[in-house]
Amino acid sequence: MRFRVFVSLKPTVLDPQGQTICRALNGMGHNSITDVRQGKYFDISLAEGVAREQAMREIEQIAQDVLANPVIEEYQVELLEE
Amino acid sequence: MRFRVFVSLKPTVLDPQGQTICRALNGMGHNSITDVRQGKYFDISLAEGVAREQAMREIEQIAQDVLANPVIEEYQVELLEE
Known part of the structure; x- marks a missing residue:
């Protein structure tokens, strides 16, 4: 199984790296x-x-x-394959 | 529009960061x-x-x-919303 x-x-947290890429x-x-926001996935x-x-x-x-810092980050889980 | x-x-390239997380x-x-591979998204x-x-x-x-290094990385584009 793969996730x-x-x-x-979080949308309310500034993303300086994304802003830099955008500029x-x-x-x-x-x-x-008009906007770039960066994230990571596992x-x-x-x-x-x-x-x-x-x-x-x-x-x-x-x-x-482990993977997210709940203070400033949010996460989402997706099932890739059974 | 958002992408x-x-x-x-690339699957053939070692991912030491993913391996460390796995261990x-x-x-x-x-x-x-059994395995973790890390990626990023924009x-x-x-x-x-x-x-x-x-x-x-x-x-x-x-x-x-700009976003990918074609020597070792691959990319995929997805339309999020019109």
Whole structure:
């Protein structure tokens, strides 16, 4: 089973790296770009034979405890393949 | 219009950061995790009034020239909203 966990800054948190990319793109002539926000994702593979519900709970736990900083970041879990 | 560009290491390229996360998770008792690979994504907003086809081409160009290193990385473009 494979999950994808998206981690991004909360919408209320400034993203200086994204802003820098946005300004750089504008400077290169891509003037229609109005905003860029960056995030990261983790593709996590699990061993065969783990029940889907249990795997989902485990991945949620990992996302919350390890992959995201809940003070400034939010996460989203997606099932990639069974 | 909003696009999401995914950038990840090519499958043939080692991902030491992902491996470290995988080992750390195993060490924390998450023994069913067999592999972790990390990637990044960019949510790019475009000004109103740009044709979808043209926007798609521009984003592809940006992904190839600026966001990804084509030697070791691959990218994928997704339309988030019109």
